[in-house]
Amino acid sequence: MKTIVLGAGIIGISTAWHLLSRGHEVVVIDRQSDAALETSFANAGQISVSYCEPWANREAPLKALKWMFDSQAPLLFRPQLDWQQWRWALQFLGQCNDKAFARNVQQIVALGAYSHSALKQMVAETGIQYHRLERGIAHFYSSAQAFDEAGEAVDIMRQHGVQRQLVSRDELLRIEPAFTPYRDQIFGGTFTPSDESGDARAFTQQLAALCAARGAQFLYGHDIVRFDHGSDEIHGVTVRPLRDDGPGPEQTLTADAYVVACGSYSAPLLRTVGVDLPIYPGKGYSATFRILKPDAAPFVSCIDDARKIAMSRFGDELRVAGTIELGGFDLSLDSPIARARCRMLSERIETILPGVCDTRSPEQGGNPQYWCGLRPATPTNIPFIGHTGVGKLWVNAGHGTLGWTHGAGSGKAMAALVCGERPDMQFGFLGQERDAAAWQQRPLEV
Numbered sequence: 001m002k003t004i005v006l007g008a009g010i011i012g013i014s015t016a017w018h019l020l021s022r023g024h025e026v027v028v029i030d031r032q033s034d035a036a037l038e039t040s041f042a043n044a045g046q047i048s049v050s051y052c053e054p055w056a057n058r059e060a061p062l063k064a065l066k067w068m069f070d071s072q073a074p075l076l077f078r079p080q081l082d083w084q085q086w087r088w089a090l091q092f093l094g095q096c097n098d099k100a101f102a103r104n105v106q107q108i109v110a111l112g113a114y115s116h117s118a119l120k121q122m123v124a125e126t127g128i129q130y131h132r133l134e135r136g137i138a139h140f141y142s143s144a145q146a147f148d149e150a151g152e153a154v155d156i157m158r159q160h161g162v163q164r165q166l167v168s169r170d171e172l173l174r175i176e177p178a179f180t181p182y183r184d185q186i187f188g189g190t191f192t193p194s195d196e197s198g199d200a201r202a203f204t205q206q207l208a209a210l211c212a213a214r215g216a217q218f219l220y221g222h223d224i225v226r227f228d229h230g231s232d233e234i235h236g237v238t239v240r241p242l243r244d245d246g247p248g249p250e251q252t253l254t255a256d257a258y259v260v261a262c263g264s265y266s267a268p269l270l271r272t273v274g275v276d277l278p279i280y281p282g283k284g285y286s287a288t289f290r291i292l293k294p295d296a297a298p299f300v301s302c303i304d305d306a307r308k309i310a311m312s313r314f315g316d317e318l319r320v321a322g323t324i325e326l327g328g329f330d331l332s333l334d335s336p337i338a339r340a341r342c343r344m345l346s347e348r349i350e351t352i353l354p355g356v357c358d359t360r361s362p363e364q365g366g367n368p369q370y371w372c373g374l375r376p377a378t379p380t381n382i383p384f385i386g387h388t389g390v391g392k393l394w395v396n397a398g399h400g401t402l403g404w405t406h407g408a409g410s411g412k413a414m415a416a417l418v419c420g421e422r423p424d425m426q427f428g429f430l431g432q433e434r435d436a437a438a439w440q441q442r443p444l445e446v
């Protein structure tokens with residue numbers, strides 16, 4: 001069977017890998033010159049099976065309203081003249097209640113556990129090196145109120161089989177002593193030893209190379225122009241090479257199955273064939289700093305609750321990332337808001353870990369690597385994995401804040417679905433949402 005995978009981010013490449021494992025002939029198409037050059041390029045690196053609460057909760061609407069005029073706020077809604085944005089926001093509001101929250105957490109945890117086990121298996125099988133650190137994820141709180149509320153989150157996650165622990169300030173500093181200079185501002189934390197971290201780009205690019213070695217054909221530097229379709233089935237996908245002197249001639253490729261894994265761009269592409277999914281870009285930023293004092297830099301991947309930013313160590317660099325901006329497909333790094341958000345990342349690291357990294361701006365002689373990417377966000381935080389209802393057309397997109405965490409498992413599940421199998425997890429695959437609750441899954445190991 002021949003399958004064309006559209007998109008070479010973590011989701012597309014993982015899908016390709018698992019399809020190859022099942023004996024498929026695979027073609028991967030991407031407009032970039034390599035894998036993982038868009039949203040999978042410089043994320044926070046956390047495999048956060050346990051830190052996976054959806055954005056939509058009962059307090060989110062009020063917080064979002066309060067943050068609308070703060071350029072450094074964790075979540076920023078920037079209203080656009082775009083029906084898709086407003087529709088997405090309304091659907092998001094519909095998820096801001098306790099019942100929806102519990103339902104969404106259950107599915108996200110199920111996919112996370114399945115994915116973590118898939119990742120471990122892939123690493124064991126391939127030996128890919130990607131600055132993996134199996135040191136857990138710690139979350140620290142800088143206010144008494146936030147720490148009290150953390151207890152509630154821990155209880156909810158424990159109900160879903162996640163072993164997240166509430167820890168005192170002293171325990172937190174024993175787990176990660178690097179935060180000792182910031183100790184007076186820390187009220188306490190939570191810790192999940194089973195979570196981990198690593199560089200998503202390094203992993204994805206090496207996996208893509210292994211896919212190529214297994215016979216996958218890669219059409220990099222090719223733009224997906226359109227699907228050729230009849231009334232109920234896809235007949236082909238038309239692509240064209242992107243060259244320095246403009247686009248080259250179009251060609252149409254055919255296959256037995258087509259998997260859309262184009263991140264945030266999946267939604268507009270799928271709409272051209274009548275598949276309307278609420279996936280909207282949630283812009284986030286990261287900064288990668290050179291570590292100046294290796295002994296004083298954290299090894300445990302962390303979340304700073306006050307700013308909702310995550311940090312992970314990749315060898316002699318520290319990656320810090322976070323914030324969400326709902327304002328369309330804008331990828332600029334030089335707008336006033338983008339500059340404010342990047343500055344916030346540098347200032348925050350200097351506050352928490354003074355002198356540990358080179359946080360100087362380029363004007364001051366430093367070399368921080370600032371980056372932004374568009375998280376393919378859904379109102380529930382649950383990705384769309386499954387058949388679209390159009391013949392031969394599948395989707396694996398909408399992984400939002402957790403695409404790296406869910407990448408290995410989403411690819412494995414997609415390959416199983418394309419082969420007509422039901423992956424073993426209590427998850428609402430697209431078109432089979434009602435099956436999720438009835439599915440008897442083996443106990444989670446999170």
Ligand SMILES: Cc1cc2nc3c(=O)[nH]c(=O)nc-3n(C[C@H](O)[C@H](O)[C@H](O)COP(=O)(O)OP(=O)(O)OC[C@H]3O[C@@H](n4cnc5c(N)ncnc54)[C@H](O)[C@@H]3O)c2cc1C
Nearest residue numbers: 007009011031039040043044046224263284402403404405
């Ligand atoms: C700041 C930030 C921090 C994050 N931190 C974490 C984290 O710590 N842990 C975690 O689990 N997740 C994290 N994420 C989320 C994670 O990075 C994403 O969910 C994931 O990268 C999405 O992968 P993807 O393959 O769906 O999309 P992408 O990586 O964007 O891949 C889609 C591909 O499709 C291609 N494409 C799109 N349209 C076309 C077209 N028309 N023609 C040809 N090619 C096309 C693109 O070139 C791209 O390569 C973070 C995201 C951000 C922005």
